[in-house]
Amino acid sequence: MSQPFCSLPAHSQLRAVPGDKGLPLIGHTLSFMSDPIGLMRKRYDQYGPVSWTSVFGLKMVQLLGPDANQFVMLNRGDLFSNHQGWDYFIGRFFHRGIMLLDFEEHRWHRKIMQQAFNRDVLKGYLERMGPHITSGIAPWKDIADFHVLNAVKQLTLDLATDVFMGYELGPEADDINRAFVDTVRAGTAIVRTRVPGLRWSKGLKGRKLLEAFFRKEIAAKRQSRDSDLFSVLCHAETEDGEQFSDDDVVNHMIFLMMAAHDTSTITLSTLFYYLAKNPQWQERLREESQALGKTCLDYEDLPRLEGIGMAMKEALRLCAPVPSLPRKTVKDVEYEGFFIPRGSFINVVPYFTHYMEEYWPVPEKFDPERFSEARREDKVHPYAWVPFGGGAHKCIGLHFAEMQVKAILHQVLLNFRWSVPQDYEMPVDTTSLPVPGDGLPVKLERI
Numbered sequence: 042m043s044q045p046f047c048s049l050p051a052h053s054q055l056r057a058v059p060g061d062k063g064l065p066l067i068g069h070t071l072s073f074m075s076d077p078i079g080l081m082r083k084r085y086d087q088y089g090p091v092s093w094t095s096v097f098g099l100k101m102v103q104l105l106g107p108d109a110n111q112f113v114m115l116n117r118g119d120l121f122s123n124h125q126g127w128d129y130f131i132g133r134f135f136h137r138g139i140m141l142l143d144f145e146e147h148r149w150h151r152k153i154m155q156q157a158f159n160r161d162v163l164k165g166y167l168e169r170m171g172p173h174i175t176s177g178i179a180p181w182k183d184i185a186d187f188h189v190l191n192a193v194k195q196l197t198l199d200l201a202t203d204v205f206m207g208y209e210l211g212p213e214a215d216d217i218n219r220a221f222v223d224t225v226r227a228g229t230a231i232v233r234t235r236v237p238g239l240r241w242s243k244g245l246k247g248r249k250l251l252e253a254f255f256r257k258e259i260a261a262k263r264q265s266r267d268s269d270l271f272s273v274l275c276h277a278e279t280e281d282g283e284q285f286s287d288d289d290v291v292n293h294m295i296f297l298m299m300a301a302h303d304t305s306t307i308t309l310s311t312l313f314y315y316l317a318k319n320p321q322w323q324e325r326l327r328e329e330s331q332a333l334g335k336t337c338l339d340y341e342d343l344p345r346l347e348g349i350g351m352a353m354k355e356a357l358r359l360c361a362p363v364p365s366l367p368r369k370t371v372k373d374v375e376y377e378g379f380f381i382p383r384g385s386f387i388n389v390v391p392y393f394t395h396y397m398e399e400y401w402p403v404p405e406k407f408d409p410e411r412f413s414e415a416r417r418e419d420k421v422h423p424y425a426w427v428p429f430g431g432g433a434h435k436c437i438g439l440h441f442a443e444m445q446v447k448a449i450l451h452q453v454l455l456n457f458r459w460s461v462p463q464d465y466e467m468p469v470d471t472t473s474l475p476v477p478g479d480g481l482p483v484k485l486e487r488i
């Protein structure tokens with residue numbers, strides 16, 4: 042039964058946000074983790090675009106649909122804090138990552154960090170990536186159950202350490218990989234205190250390992266001037282000559298490595314799945330790659346891989362790697378006639394928006410042509426397709442992500458064909474960031 046989210050100020054003309062908290066103690070946490078789209082659809086149908094529920098021990102207002110995305114992401118009047126929204130989930134593990142900073146301080150950090158993502162720097166990253174991808178996929182073999190998730194995760198982590206840090210990980214690679222997985226998974230822990238062996242505790246241990254790992258390299262990075270991101274962050278400065286402190290560099294590196302490696306892994310896994318289910322698309326993209334006539338991409342080749350570009354957009358629609366974005370209100374907010382008081386947790390949900398049949402015809406269908414110039418279904422609303430967010434916190438790595446996904450998929454298409462049985466449906470594990478629940482086993486054949 043619907044209950045108001047809060048009482049209204051005296052004489053207010055606004056309405057209270059409707060909703061319900063769900064089960065005692067856990068609220069709707071379990072369905073939020075197991076079937077977020079289904080849960081949001083139910084709430085949207087029952088209450089409309091604005092409602093509240095209880096998840097992870099918090100009363101949270103869901104603002105659903107493209108209009109709500111626009112309102113929150115543009116954040117006119119500085120109504121919403123990123124820091125206070127994300128901090129509850131990942132603050133302990135991604136302390137002072139740029140996504141967790143707000144307003145003036147965020148703008149200062151973003152201005153410096155932007156230097157690590159300008160066109161010339163990106164070109165340098167791509168040059169480093171090509172040969173690394175070639176050697177990374179060289180050991181892949183003909184095999185009946187090739188586990189895509191693990192292989193791609195390994196490849197993107199190796200690439201990230203080379204491009205971001207300027208060297209290959211040695212025997213510590215497994216520990217670092219584990220530490221990233223643990224810090225990310227800890228964000229959606231149900232028991233949010235240190236209990237050995239559980240998610241929260243593992244996350245804290247992971248953070249400690251990552252801090253020590255980056256900190257021990259800083260002095261050397263400040264001395265040298267290389268083209269890797271770590272080095273760029275150590276030297277980037279404002280017009281007034283201000284630089285990131287050692288703490289800033291460590292915090293940003295941990296956040297960036299996580300942001301880059303998990304999200305690209307999810308995007309590539311989704312592409313592997315849909316291209317296995319739609320072999321005609323796999324063939325079309327392969328022909329496009331073969332037509333380029335080269336193994337390693339140059340920056341100027343990226344727009345020529347139009348088919349991969351559309352398929353990637355469609356993969357990001359079908360499986361938004363960052364499924365929902367939490368915020369906290371720092372002022373009283375009025376939205377669509379509803380009153381949301383200062384200090385409320387709110388949430389916008391790209392994952393749900395991307396499946397709204399109101400905006401996307403046959404939303405479950407893999408149909409990259411939606412993004413062709415002739416159709417451009419994403420133009421129905423500027424905030425209908427929001428895998429990278431929007432506004433001041435819009436993903437700073439979106440071009441990097443496109444470049445990396447294109448560079449990897451291009452080489453994989455040239456060297457391999459892959460398939461799944463016709464009746465196979467990939468289970469998606471949404472208990473943290475969405476990943477193939479079974480690791481995505483495919484039949485891999487070298488061409």
Ligand code: HEM
Pocket residue numbers: 123139140141151297300301302304305308357361362363366367427428429430431433434435436437438439441442
């Ligand atoms: C397909 C891949 C990716 C997706 C879907 C993705 C998604 C997102 C989203 C939704 C946000 C906004 C979060 C918010 O508003 O609360 C974000 C922010 C961010 N992303 Fe990405 N990301 C991807 C790849 C990358 C890569 C490759 C990097 C770095 C190389 C990166 C670095 C960042 C950073 C630093 C922020 C915070 C920006 C800020 O707060 O100013 N991301 N990303």
